[in-house]
Amino acid sequence: MSELKLGDKAPNFDAETSEGKINFYDYLGDSWGILFSHPADYTPVCTTELGTVANYKDEFEKRNVKVMALSVDGLESHEGWIKDINETQNTTVNFPIIADEDKKVSNLYGMIHPKADDTQTVRSVYVIGPDKTIKLMITYPASTGRNFDELLRVIDSLQLTAYNKVATPANWKHGEDVVISPSVSNEEADKMFPKGYKTVKPYLRITPQPELKK
Ligand code: BEZ
DSSP states (O other), X not given: OOOOOXXXXXOOOEEEETTEEEEHHHHHTXXXXXXXXXXXXXXXXXXXXXHHHHHTHHHHXXXXXXXXXXXXXOHHHHHHHHHHHHHHTTSOOOSOEEEOTTOHHHXXXXXOOTTTOSSSOOEEEEEEOTTSBEEEEEXXXXXXXXXXXXXXXXXXXXXXXXXXXXXXXXXXXTTSOEEEOTTSOHHHHHHHOTTOOEEEETTXXXXXXXXXXX
């Protein structure tokens, strides 16, 4: 079982995918990345998830994010299933799906949780930064489809906080006020946040969202 933690290097791999043989790091280049697993091909929740991700292509592109999916089914199965996803979800799958029949990548990333299911992957999501370190890990059970709006929201937060000394409060969405990191002194904050900030408590200082870099 993989013991990956936030901040660890995302393991690199070569894999057979629905778009040919791919080296993960080469595929990511300098972009942000999402690697996400689903339990099995030809299953209802997974079909809606992959269709949703394909339909969010522009949202991922705007954020400079490349997406790769994984299941432990084979290439032939993926190819037939992609046709169903395109047909039923009114889309065109536009990202590679790993055919991880030998479970090499699933095991590398700890995507099989034996007490949930010892043969299929759970719904894991890894967000990987341009430095190839793991910025976010979320795990859902097979019975719960993921909320990809939440994933976009978290990516906005990750990208904002990677380049600015701020953090995003509960339920924050792009464009809303943020909080100044506790490590920043008031003297530094005066220079760093030209739009100003409001001190609610000495540890709770609110400022308009700085510009987003990706
Ligand atoms: C699904 O994608 O619908 C699914 C897959 C495995 C178990 C339960 C649901």
